[in-house]
Amino acid sequence: MEAEIKTCVSRHEELSSLEDKSPVATILKWSVGVVQNFLTKHGFQDYKPIFLKNEIDGQILSYINLEMLEELTEGPKAENQPLLNQIRSEANREDRERCLIDPETLFKMVVRENEVRRSEETQKRFSAVEMTAESDWMETCLNIQEDIAVEFGFVEPKQAAHVLRTAKQWYPSDSRFKETPLYVKFNRAHDGPVKEGDKIKDVSLNLMDGSSTTLFQIIDSLKMPVAIISGSVS
Numbered sequence: 001m002e003a004e005i006k007t008c009v010s011r012h013e014e015l016s017s018l019e020d021k022s023p024v025a026t027i028l029k030w031s032v033g034v035v036q037n038f039l040t041k042h043g044f045q046d047y048k049p050i051f052l053k054n055e056i057d058g059q060i061l062s063y064i065n066l067e068m069l070e071e072l073t074e075g076p077k078a079e080n081q082p083l084l085n086q087i088r089s090e091a092n093r094e095d096r097e098r099c100l101i102d103p104e105t106l107f108k109m110v111v112r113e114n115e116v117r118r119s120e121e122t123q124k125r126f127s128a129v130e131m132t133a134e135s136d137w138m139e140t141c142l143n144i145q146e147d148i149a150v151e152f153g154f155v156e157p158k159q160a161a162h163v164l165r166t167a168k169q170w171y172p173s174d175s176r177f178k179e180t181p182l183y184v185k186f187n188r189a190h191d192g193p194v195k196e197g198d199k200i201k202d203v204s205l206n207l208m209d210g211s212s213t214t215l216f217q218i219i220d221s222l223k224m225p226v227a228i229i230s231g232s233v234s
Contacts, residue, residue: 027091027173030058042086044079047072061087062173091173099170101163106171109148109164110180116144117182200228 030038032055039048050072056064064087069080092103101109116122122144126137142161149160163170167177168184179185202216219226 027058032057035061044083063175065175088174092171095171103171103174106167107176109152110167112148114182
C-alpha cells in the first residue's frame with residue numbers, strides 16, 4: 001500500500017503567516033547591513049565593527065542575550081543592557097498590539113512560574129498527583145499557570161494562562177522567551193524528518209477497547225481519503 005503525506009494548514013503555519021506580516025518577521029529577515037543601520041539609528045555605533053565582524057543578522061539578533069553581548073564585547077559594557085532593551089523593543093513592537101499581555105509583564109510571569117514549578121511544595125504536588133488515576137502533573141501545571149494569572153491581576157485566568165504557556169509564539173524574537181520557560185529551554189521535541197510527499201509508514205495501534213490493529217488496516221477499512229491528525233497535551 002502506498003500513501004503520501006499531505007500537509008494541512010496547521011497552527012504552526014497560522015503563526016508563521018502572522019509572523020510574516022509583523023515586524024518580528026522583518027527583523028528575522030534583516031541582513032547584516034540592516035542590523036548595521038539599526039545600530040546607527042539608535043546610537044550604538046560602537047557595536048558596528050564587532051557585529052559586522054561576526055556577521056550578526058536578524059536571525060542571530062533575535063537570539064542575543066546579555067551573556068552573548070558580553071562575549072561579543074569581551075566583558076561587561078555599560079551599553080549592553082540598553083542595546084538589548086532596544087533590540088527587544090523593536091522585535092516586540094507590533095506583537096504587543098496582538099497579545100493580551102505586554103512582554104515585560106509576561107516575562108515576570110514566566111519567571112514566577114519557574115519559581116513555583118521548582119519549589120519543594122510543587123514537586124510534592126507533582127509526585128502526589130501521579131499516584132492517582134484522577135489527574136496528572138500536566139493538569140497541575142495548568143492550575144499553576146492559572147493561579148499565576150490571578151496573582152498578576154488577570155480577571156480571565158484561563159486566557160492569560162494560555163498566553164503564559166505560549167509566550168514564545170507571541171514574542172518569537174525575544175530571546176527571553178526562548179531560554180527562560182523551563183518547558184521551552186529543556187524541550188527535546190522537534191519537527192522531525194517527515195515532509196510533504198514522503199510515504200507513510202505502517203505502525204501498530206492500540207485502540208481504546210483494548211484491541212490492536214495497524215494504521216494501514218484502519219485506512220483500508222475506511223475506503224475514503226484520510227487525514228491523520230495527532231497531538232499531545234504534553
